[in-house]
Amino acid sequence: MIRVLVVDDEALIRMGFTYILNTVDDIEVVAAVPGGQAVGTVRELHPDVVLLDIRMPDVDGLTILADLRRIPDPPVVAMLTTFDTDEYVATALRSGAAGFLLKDTDPEHLPYLVRTLADGGTVLSSAVTRTVVDGYLDKGAREPSAVRLVSGLTERERAVLVLMAEGLANTDIGERMHLSTGTVKGHASAVFSKLRVTSRVQAALIAERAGLLTPPKDGDTR
Numbered sequence: 001m002i003r004v005l006v007v008d009d010e011a012l013i014r015m016g017f018t019y020i021l022n023t024v025d026d027i028e029v030v031a032a033v034p035g036g037q038a039v040g041t042v043r044e045l046h047p048d049v050v051l052l053d054i055r056m057p058d059v060d061g062l063t064i065l066a067d068l069r070r071i072p073d074p075p076v077v078a079m080l081t082t083f084d085t086d087e088y089v090a091t092a093l094r095s096g097a098a099g100f101l102l103k104d105t106d107p108e109h110l111p112y113l114v115r116t117l118a119d120g121g122t123v124l125s126s127a128v129t130r131t132v133v134d135g136y137l138d139k140g141a142r143e144p145s146a147v148r149l150v151s152g153l154t155e156r157e158r159a160v161l162v163l164m165a166e167g168l169a170n171t172d173i174g175e176r177m178h179l180s181t182g183t184v185k186g187h188a189s190a191v192f193s194k195l196r197v198t199s200r201v202q203a204a205l206i207a208e209r210a211g212l213l214t215p216p217k218d219g220d221t222r
Contacts, residue, residue, distance in 0.1 A: 002118045005047040006032040007064070008080065009056040013103060017051060017110070024111045035059035039067045047075050049117050051101070054079040054088055062091060069096045069198065076117045093201040099123030120188065121169030122200045146209035152194050160187040161195075162212050165204035 006017045006029060014032035021027045030045045035056040042050065050068065054061035061079060068074050078099030079092045089100055099117055113123045150158060156177075163173045170184045177184070188200075197203050207213055 002027045002049060002114060003030045003045070003047045004028065004114060005030060005038070005041060005045065005050045005075070007035055007038040007041075007050060007061075008032075008053040009034045009058065010053075013053070013080075020107045020110050021114060027111055027114055035061065035064060038064045039071075042068055042071060042075060049114055050075045050077045051080055051114075052077055054081050054092060062088060062095065065092060065095055065097060076120075078113075078117055078123055093199075094205070096199045096202070098199055098201065116169050119169035119171055120164075120185070120200065121172075122164070122167045122204065124167070124201075143209040146206045147211070149195050149206055150210040150212060153191060157187050157191050157194070158212070160184060161191050161203060161207050164188060164191070164200045165207040165213055 004021055004027060006014050006021075008014050008017075018029040018032045021029050030047055031041050033041050035053065036059055038050070038052065038059075041047075052061050052064060052068075065077055065079070068077055074096075076098045077096070078101055079089075079097050080101055080103050082103050092100060099113070099122060101113065101123060105113065116123050150161070153161065159177060160173060163176060168176065170181050170188065173179070174181045174184045179187075191203055192198065195203055195206050197206065204213075
């Protein structure tokens with residue numbers, strides 16, 4: 001059972017997400033609270049996944065995210081927004097958010113997205129993906145610091161990193177590489193440690209900056 005906490009200051013949003021997610025057998029919304037109750041509820045109920053509104057009138061979603069990341073064994077956090085392109089997207093992803101969802105996500109897709117988050121995958125709406133790639137990454141050259149970081153990975157860890165950056169969940173990576181989910185989790189943990197990051201999105205940014213996600217140019221011997 002995947003335990004989910006919904007954090008939003010709009011009661012209608014909390015009710016809607018709760019209703020949708022509680023219609024499936026493997027997901028349980030353990031609480032749906034306004035922003036001011038988020039950290040205390042996480043400490044009390046220990047959810048697996050938190051769906052967190054990034055813009056709330058009384059409390060900053062980014063501040064809550066930072067507080068949640070400091071909790072031992074923190075939950076997976078995906079940010080919610082009503083905007084196709086949010087000015088805070090880069091900050092949220094670099095601060096450890098594992099996903100960024102629009103509030104008008106198709107209800108039929110929402111349980112799948114939560115399962116992906118719980119399984120260690122990255123969930124980004126197409127608009128957010130475009131923002132990250134086009135607005136925040138320099139695709140013209142590799143960054144030496146990123147290249148140095150990925151050079152410390154083993155061949156298998158590098159392969160896991162690339163698949164994580166493509167948004168695959170642990171089970172999907174395991175199937176692709178013919179590894180158990182536990183083995184994939186072990187490699188992912190090693191990748192995070194060696195890259196000095198705390199989320200898949202941060203690891204994906206380093207992979208992009210190191211040139212791992214870009215086809216090599218003619219004569220480039222990566």
